[in-house]
Amino acid sequence: MSRLLLLLFFCGLTESRPPTPQATPLAPPCAVVQMEVSCSDRALHSAPSDLPRGIRSLDLSRNQLQNLSQETLAFHTDLHLLNLHNNRIHFIQPGLFSDMPRLKVLDLSRNRLSALAVHTAPLGPLGAVESLDLSGNGLYTGMSDVFLHDSPQLVNxxxxxxxxxxxxxxxxRGAASLRKVDLHNNVVMEIEAGAFDSLLHLSDLxxxxNSINCITNFDLRSLRTLNLSQNSLEVFQSSSPSDQVSELLSLDLSQNKLPLLPLIPRKNRLERLDVSRNHIQSVNVTASYSGQMFFFCTCLAPPPSVSKHHTCFHHLRFLDMSFNNFQSLPECLFHTMLSLEVLNVSNxxxxxFSLSRDLLLPEVHTLDLSENALQxxxxxxxxxxxxxELHLSGNSLAVLDPRSFQSLQNLRLLHLQRNHVQVCGGESSSSCAAFQSLPSLEFLDLSENHLLRLPPRAFQNTPLQRLDLSANPGLVLHRDTFSGLEDSLVHLFLKENNITELHSDLSALTSLKSVxxxxNQLTTLPPWSRPSSLESLNLQNNNLVTLEQGTVLALERSLKTLYVGANPLSCCSNLAFLQLLQRSAVVVADLEAVTCLYLEDSPPVSIEKVTQEMCEDLHNGSVNVVLAVMAALVLAVALALLVKCCQARRRRRRTRSYRA
Known part of the structure; x- marks a missing residue:
């Protein structure tokens, strides 16, 4: 009895105790590789105290640090790299980084340093720091000055x-060694005079x-790259003494509100200029200020005192003027562009567009004039x-010199879709363009050109690999249209042409991989008269009922992908085709949408459900029906003859009885 009471007593004690709280799962340990430590994404409030001494790199990004001190960093002072990206830091112990004489890279991006800047508390001194990231901290005007006042080695x-x-x-002023400054995605509206003058080594800005609407007298002598895209610029003028060359190599002024092309010093080394998506309508014929002539003024002959090596855009390699309001392009615009490689004036x-002089744009390898109103x-x-590469799509080209492209001996790609170009045959006419004997042309797009016919040997002596003739309703192909492309053509596009019958022998194109x-309105394919190299064939949305067995066997050897949906296929009229779909290695990419007609009046059924046995049963059933019908006919004829014979006998008996 006493033992029972004692047991009940201990049970009561056990029930009265509060439940033991479950331990919070421990964060996974930091990854340590040699002297580099990664503790990112571990919900830490400080660096772990058990990290090895003398580490060179510490990554504490994406944690929950708030107050940064020596204790927070576990007294590590030999760091070369410290990554504190995406924490909640709003306080930094004064002089903390002065105890880190080897610290080169400091990332404080996406924290709450605006709270620190309000109290004008400096980060520094940052005696050895070369790269500092303060992005995404809610900083506003004047705050960054506090952080940078003692950063003599800062470069980025x-x-x-x-x-x-x-x-x-x-x-x-406190970071005179800066070479690269990123002020992207702020709301900068004003830049005080001399703001960058102390940065004698600045090369990238x-x-x-931002919200800058005017840049005048821009003169940063050492600057190589300047990005002013996505502002509200209406004026851009850079200035440079007449005896000094501007070192700017790349200037991005895209997505602004410029009404005219920017004014660039005549002596420059500019290699890349982007003025796309502005409001530019024309080219300045002359423009000057401070007694200087600037580029986009050379439509007038330059003064005799200006030597040839002082041409305006002698070094330019890339020029993008797309998505503006240009009505015309004066030829003189290109007189000094001897090194230009890419010219984009699309949209x-x-x-x-005309170039009437010799040796204009001698180095251009890509010219984009698409989406204009070219006639x-x-x-x-x-x-x-x-x-x-020549891009002329989306224009109104109809009347062309038949030899328009013959002088372009290195032309490899020609886009002419959405025009009104007709293809010349042997005739000479100003209403068509010749595509014969273009020795380098490999890619030609003539889709959506209202093409009426393609003459024989239309592309002879032109090594086309890809030819697009799509979306030309009513297009008539001659049997020998593709003559001359037997060994080169790899990809052929003839979709959306309302073709009812294909006269051209595609099997003659021995390199053809995809068609x-x-x-269209095809009811059959032409017979494939030789072994095929075709790997992809799209026959969707036609009027195909069957494919000839010889064609199926020729295609089966090489075909890998087939599209055949939206056709009134017969389930059993061509069992060879059915086997191609079901048994071979051919992938029917739209198999779920492929249906066929099993019985004349029955709804379409999925091609996957049709078996050879079903077709054989259907065939046997049809034979039995025919035999039954024939037997019935024979029986009916026999009965008819028998009735006729009986009637004849009766007549004869009546006649005999009358005579008696």
Whole structure:
């Protein structure tokens, strides 16, 4: 009895105790590789105390640090790299980084340093730091000045994604060694005079995605790259003494509100200029200020005192003027562009493009004139000698010199879709273009050109690999249209042409890998008269009922992918085709949508459900029906003869009885 009472007593004690709280799961240990430590994404409030001494790199990004001190960093002072990206830091112990004489890279991006800047508490001194990231900290005008006042070795600085509206004249006075400054994605509206003058080594400046509307007398002598895209610029003028060359190599002014092309010093080394997506309508014929002539003024002959090596854009390699309002492009615009390689003037309102002089744009390999209003395209035989890609899609080209492209001996790709170009045969006419004997042309797009016919040997002596003739309703192909492409053509597109019958022998194209014949009115394919190399065939949305067995066998050897949906296929009329779909290695990419007619009046059934046995049963059933019908006919004829014979006998008996 006493033992029972004692047991009940201990049970009561056990029930009265509060439940033991479950331990919070421990964060996984930091990854240590040699002297580099990664503790990111571990919900830490400070660096673990058990890290090895003397580590060179410490990654504490994406944690929950708030107050940064020596204790927080576990007294590590030999760091070369410290990553504190995406924490909640709003307080930094004064002088903390002065105890880190080897610290080169400091990432404080996406924290709450605006709270620290309010109290004008400095980060520094940052005696050895070369790269500092303060992006995404809610900093506004004047705050960054506090952080940078003692950063003598700082080379790379990021202040992107903050709320800075004004760059003061002394913003970078404490960081005279800066070479790269990123102020992307702020709300900068004003730059005080001299703000960057103390940065004698500045080479890269990113001011994109701000609210700057005017840049005048821009003169940063050492700057190589300047990005001012996505602002509200209406004026850009850079200045440079007449005896000094501007060192700027790349200038991005895209997505602004410029009404005219920017004014660039005549003596420059500019290699890349992007003025796309502005409001530019024309080219300045002359423009000057401070007694200087600037580029986009050379439509007038330069003064005799200006030597040839002082041409305006002698070094330019890339020029993008797309998505503007250009009505025309004066030929003189290109007189000094001897090194230009890429010219993009797409999506404008240009009605004519001509180069009437020899040796214009000699190094251009890509010319994009697509989405304009071009009605004429004329190129002197001595111009564009390096051209490889020509984009003319989305224009109004109809009348062309038949030899328009013959002088472009290096042309490899030609886009002419959405025009009104007709293809010449042997005739000479100004209403068509010749595509014969273009020795380098491999890619030609003539889709959506209202083509009526393609003459025989239309592309002879032109090594086309890809030919697009799609979306030309009513197009008539001659049997020998593709003659001359037997060994070169790899991809052929003939979709959306309302073709009812294909006269051309595609099997003669021995290199052909893919053909698109979708959305036509084909009832059959031409017979494949030789072994096929075809790997992809699109027959969707036609009127195909069957394919000839010889064609199926020829295609089966090489075909890998087939599209055949939206056709009134017969389930059993061509069992060879059925086997191609079901048994071979051919992948029917739209198999779920492929149906066929099993019985004439029955709804379409999935091709996957049809078996050879079903077709054999259908065939046997049909034979039995025919035999039954024939037997019935024979029986009916026999009965009819028997009835006729009986009637004849009766007549004879009546006649005999009458005579008696």
């Amino acid at each position: 600085l990021s202040l992107s994604g903050n709320s800075i509206t004004k760059i003061s004249g002394d913003a970078f 990113d001011l994109s995605k 404008n309102c240009i009605s004519s 004429t395209f004329q190129v002197h035989p001595g111009s564009l000698q390096s051209l490889q 698109d014949l979708s959305t």
